[in-house]
Amino acid sequence: MSFAFDNSRYDNVGIITMLYWGQNSYGAVNGNDSANFQKTLAYYCQDDVMDVIPVSFVNVFFGTGGAPSMNLANTCNPTDNATFPGTNLPDCSALASDVKSCQAKGKLVTLSLGGATGSVGFESDQQGIEFANTIWNDFLGGSSDTRPLGDAVLDGVDLDIEGGTSTGYAAFVNTIRSLSSGAGKEYYITAAPQCVYPDAALSGVLNAAKFDAVYVLVSQFYNNPCGLTHYGDASNWNFGLWDNWARNVSINPDVKIYIGAPASSTAAGSGYVDLNTLSSIAVDMRKSFPSFGGVMLWDASQAYFNSRYDRGIKDALVAAGGTGFEFPACSAERYTSGGSYTGGSTVSYSGYIWKAKWWTSSEPRNNANGDWSAISACQDNGSTQPSSTTTSGGSTPTGSTCDGVAAWVASTAYVGGQSVIYNSHIWTAKWWTQGNTPGGSDGVWTDGGAC
16 A cells, blocks of 8 residues: 655645644634534545644543543543543544545544643653553554554554653653554654744653654744744744754654644634745745655644635645755855854855844854854755754854853753763753763763864
């Protein structure tokens, strides 16, 4: 069987309520218009527009009887549907045929965990491991007597974690990876962080486990100061930070970054832009950054009511070109050390074209709090990769000076991507760490060389 979804492409459009299918977002805010409430899962798989459909949400991790629970709004929920004995887990097995119908048409159907009001989180790695086994047996390739979607086997999991800490999530993801190793099908793991970088709830797991795609939004390029309505504003729009994370910090350098967007003006409290605007932004990002994977919309019910907003985005991305990425030339003037640059100035440096947020003389770095914003990857003198690893903490090129990078302090907590100086070398943290000496046997730090 051939599948339409290809994670190497740049025109995928994943539709999810709350970012995906399942929450009847339109019905939640337009309760008197039942004719346009969320339809069946199979209904949204009838054409070639959507490629990935996260079913949302498993909104309780450890509920009645220690079992998870899920709520798919008007489609299936613990109040209106039968639950498995001793649990609050609804029997949604009537959806099995819909899931398989979508998969037969080349769609990925995944399971989204969390949501804005989810009762989720782990107290330890052991809890994360136990929950991974539960999800594997209840929804993926395992077996149990409490499979909410019957004999349907979903294609992976999505982490829409909007609160708490990253404790246990890396163990959860790594266990899912281990359980799926050698399976007869491929399983995908995605996440939906806020566009603010680094994401407060997910940064620890994003830097410590392998992801196939990140729906930045979800956590999102909306409802945030770095959202779609701030596109073009160097001090806010930060796709460049996420591109740098994808290629230089993430465990998987081929991870794809999706723009998460509301599918209509009633789909989110803020951040909606019209079809032409989002299409233009998506095509620009597709042509500017190799990590761009497509667009995620919240949600299916909103997109269909809004004149098939999803189709318009898909058409624009397909028209822009299919697979492959060609690095733009480093067309801006080269950055000059010690030079003075006014806000809005552009320079080429270290594999990116940068725009100054305000007046600055500092070196361009992928630092959320820095003076520059990367507005495009670029190719200079035949090189298609940055000449050095630049990170959220602000590193310097290998062999350069250590100026502007703080010395490592044992009592300081560092997040993945932050850089420090130790023994005249620059080191970058792979994940959250405190007290782990750079160069130690624990392998927490990456040596960027002498500086």
